[in-house]
Amino acid sequence: MHQMITREDCAALDAADKLAHCRARFNLPAETIYLDGNSLGAMPANVPARMNRAMEQEWAQGLIRSWNDADWYPAPQRTGNRIAQLVGAGQDEVIVADSTSVNLFKVLVAATRMRPGRGVILAERTNFPTDVYIAGSAAEMTGCELRCVDPDAVLDAIDDNVAIVSLTHVNYKTGQRYDIEAVTRRAHEAGALVVWDLCHTAGAMPVHLNRCEVDFAVGCGYKYLNGGPGAPAFVFVASRHQDEVRQPLTGWHGHARPFAFTHEYEPHAGIDRMLTGTAPQLGLIALESALEAFDGVDLEDLRDKSVELGDLFIRLSDQELSGLGFSLASPRDAEQRGSQVSLRHAEGYAIMQALIDRNIIGDFRAPDILRFGFAALYVRHVDIWDTIAALKEIVVSGAWNTDAFRTRKSVT
Ligand SMILES: *Cc1c(COP(=O)(O)O)cnc(C)c1O
Numbered sequence: 001m002h003q004m005i006t007r008e009d010c011a012a013l014d015a016a017d018k019l020a021h022c023r024a025r026f027n028l029p030a031e032t033i034y035l036d037g038n039s040l041g042a043m044p045a046n047v048p049a050r051m052n053r054a055m056e057q058e059w060a061q062g063l064i065r066s067w068n069d070a071d072w073y074p075a076p077q078r079t080g081n082r083i084a085q086l087v088g089a090g091q092d093e094v095i096v097a098d099s100t101s102v103n104l105f106k107v108l109v110a111a112t113r114m115r116p117g118r119g120v121i122l123a124e125r126t127n128f129p130t131d132v133y134i135a136g137s138a139a140e141m142t143g144c145e146l147r148c149v150d151p152d153a154v155l156d157a158i159d160d161n162v163a164i165v166s167l168t169h170v171n172y173k174t175g176q177r178y179d180i181e182a183v184t185r186r187a188h189e190a191g192a193l194v195v196w197d198l199c200h201t202a203g204a205m206p207v208h209l210n211r212c213e214v215d216f217a218v219g220c221g222y223k224y225l226n227g228g229p230g231a232p233a234f235v236f237v238a239s240r241h242q243d244e245v246r247q248p249l250t251g252w253h254g255h256a257r258p259f260a261f262t263h264e265y266e267p268h269a270g271i272d273r274m275l276t277g278t279a280p281q282l283g284l285i286a287l288e289s290a291l292e293a294f295d296g297v298d299l300e301d302l303r304d305k306s307v308e309l310g311d312l313f314i315r316l317s318d319q320e321l322s323g324l325g326f327s328l329a330s331p332r333d334a335e336q337r338g339s340q341v342s343l344r345h346a347e348g349y350a351i352m353q354a355l356i357d358r359n360i361i362g363d364f365r366a367p368d369i370l371r372f373g374f375a376a377l378y379v380r381h382v383d384i385w386d387t388i389a390a391l392k393e394i395v396v397s398g399a400w401n402t403d404a405f406r407t408r409k410s411v412t
Contacts, residue, residue: 010381022377025293033360033383038373041226050289079288088208103218103235106247108138115163162192170200170338175330181212204339206299227287251276305376307334316388324395340373353405354394
């Protein structure tokens, strides 16, 4: 039997936390525990002043001159280069544009065109729906078949008819994580290319896209990167592929000379050809300034803390929640897990609403998953203790069992 964990133990872990100082970089609501940074990251405290300057000076006063004078125009490249450092990519291999869904479409079609004669895009059944929907359209438009398999059948499904293996590194519901290096190696041995979705990875843990010889990747700006609601997304193309890539959304910002306004499309050299239209500049400025929250942060420390928080959550749920109808939906082994822990409970929706009513914010994914994300820049160990204590209280007292908590809202 393990020693019981107390709230004092959690406070002691916070006192020794190397990243504790990073919490002050965020503007968090008082008396609130935020465990949903995997869905919408918290707001870094420096962002409002930067946005205010962007609006009052650069937009209001600078007007169109600001594309040059305020360096708006190179913001997709600049911000991409900052994100590159968080995902193990080189300079000029990452650019910020569009949404994850749109970037995935561009990359899947581009990658499929690089493997003519192969007929399959391999995807995975339990992936986030947009990834599967987009892969379906990309397959249809390139004359491929979309083959969706179970997570543990991926490696065996890679054969020499597979053009692209398209996977999400960390599963959005369970937090289950793939071995990027092993899957990429297997895909390359079979002659396929890989596309990794890093939505639940970037800003949560280190990844090494170049060390693992990844071909393409996409990811989200508004989750662990804290770029704000609907922040633009990023796309990675390994430099060795950049000259060959032809993406399907041939907008003017991906053109070799956008301001020559020529009739014929000619792709820009390098990563810029992944651009489509005008950048959502305000969103991009918010994302770029939000990334300052990562300044000086060693991603290995970030990952260590995230694992510590996840392991603590699991140990405390074993200690406090047994017999209350919960079960673990995430891998117990941190090696297999991203930066979240999910629990199943038959009354999960109402329990999560009761928890949110107590200012402890996680989220719910149908049919029965309560999700808790651990953004290690701002989540504390005592937050984990308090969350588990509240879950226990809600179930033991039956406080979840009201009409208000059972009624589904449109965004869960
Ligand atoms: C969050 C998420 C998305 C979001 O896509 P959008 O285009 O930004 O709506 C896509 N895929 C995965 C795996 C995600 O977790």
